[in-house]
Amino acid sequence: MESVASVTAETMALQRSFESHGARRRRLFTDPFADDFLRPSWRALATASGVPILRRLAVGVYDSVGGRGPRPSAVVRTKIIDDAVNAAVPGHDQCVLLGAGYDTRAHRLTAMSGRRVFELDHPATQEVKRSVIERLGIDTHNITYVAVDFERDDLARRLVERGFDPESPAVFVWEGVSQYLTKEAVDSTLDVVRRLAGHGGVLIATYVDRRALTEPSPFPEARRWIRAVARVGEPWIFGLLPEEASGFFAARGFVLQRDVSTLDASRDWLSDRSPRHWGSELYRVAIARAEPSAA
Ligand SMILES: C[S@@+](CC[C@H](N)C(=O)[O-])C[C@H]1O[C@@H](n2cnc3c(N)ncnc32)[C@H](O)[C@@H]1O
Numbered sequence: 381m382e383s384v385a386s387v388t389a390e391t392m393a394l395q396r397s398f399e400s401h402g403a404r405r406r407r408l409f410t411d412p413f414a415d416d417f418l419r420p421s422w423r424a425l426a427t428a429s430g431v432p433i434l435r436r437l438a439v440g441v442y443d444s445v446g447g448r449g450p451r452p453s454a455v456v457r458t459k460i461i462d463d464a465v466n467a468a469v470p471g472h473d474q475c476v477l478l479g480a481g482y483d484t485r486a487h488r489l490t491a492m493s494g495r496r497v498f499e500l501d502h503p504a505t506q507e508v509k510r511s512v513i514e515r516l517g518i519d520t521h522n523i524t525y526v527a528v529d530f531e532r533d534d535l536a537r538r539l540v541e542r543g544f545d546p547e548s549p550a551v552f553v554w555e556g557v558s559q560y561l562t563k564e565a566v567d568s569t570l571d572v573v574r575r576l577a578g579h580g581g582v583l584i585a586t587y588v589d590r591r592a593l594t595e596p597s598p599f600p601e602a603r604r605w606i607r608a609v610a611r612v613g614e615p616w617i618f619g620l621l622p623e624e625a626s627g628f629f630a631a632r633g634f635v636l637q638r639d640v641s642t643l644d645a646s647r648d649w650l651s652d653r654s655p656r657h658w659g660s661e662l663y664r665v666a667i668a669r670a671e672p673s674a675a
Pocket residue numbers: 386388389392393478479480481482483500501502505528529530531554555556557560561
């Protein structure tokens with residue numbers, strides 16, 4: 381089990397922070413808590429990005445290290461998932477954030493208030509999150525934190541023990557996690573989601589195009605991205621081919637309803653920005669419904 385907090389979770393907070401410091405009329409979302417999860421040097425960079433004259437420099441510094449793709453992909457995926465959660469949650473009383481990291485949807489999306497939210501993550505990352513949320517004095521009465529390792533733990537048992545109601549439909553968000561897992565953990569997690577999602581339960585997941593993991597990759601941005609996550613001890617090891625995704629989810633009891641790359645979604649959401657600042661084709665968001673007969 382991981383003993384240190386996830387750096388990729390903190391990176392996501394930084395990327396959301398950059399967007400949240402952008403011009404109000406152009407930003408796709410505002411995460412008012414993202415800064416609080418950042419180490420001081422990253423927070424300084426994020427804060428600088430909120431000063432109009434420094435924004436291009438601050439974001440440029442980050443992109444010159446991270447390369448083209450990661451930041452806008454994170455921004456676009458956050459927007460798509462926010463919208464999908466907002467659309468799904470009214471009919472669903474429970475929301476499960478699998479590998480929640482420093483995702484603050486439970487606090488920033490009004491659709492989530494009053495809903496039962498379960499946040500699952502490695503203990504070290506979850507501990508950091510909880511201490512920040514506690515320091516900020518944020519209400520957590522509807523949130524249940526469950527420390528798990530997707531590679532080892534019986535998620536279904538842990539969730540039900542902590543009050544998850546398998547009879548009530550749920551939305552499961554699995555954002556930025558599948559690529560860090562073994563195929564066995566991906567399969568066992570999807571099996572739990574299908575069993576617990578209830579009739580009409582929704583899965584909102586991301587995955588990386590498996591060709592990103594090959595060398596050479598058809599995606600120019602892949603090599604730097606993959607090296608960066610490996611360097612922080614969180615290598616990408618799992619991916620899917622988009623053309624196989626529908627069959628992959630069907631074989632696991634889901635009907636794929638949407639599957640979009642963050643590049644394609646950028647045409648909808650970032651058309652006012654230069655294509656140099658669009659998301660990557662290798663990063664994808666899939667929305668699927670648990671099949672009633674299998675639930
Ligand atoms: C890239 S971060 C994404 C965090 C969050 N979902 C987001 O999008 O901001 C990956 C998250 O997956 C979690 N994770 C990765 N492998 C895991 C495992 N085997 N068990 C539990 N959590 C895991 C990490 O702790 C981290 O919080």
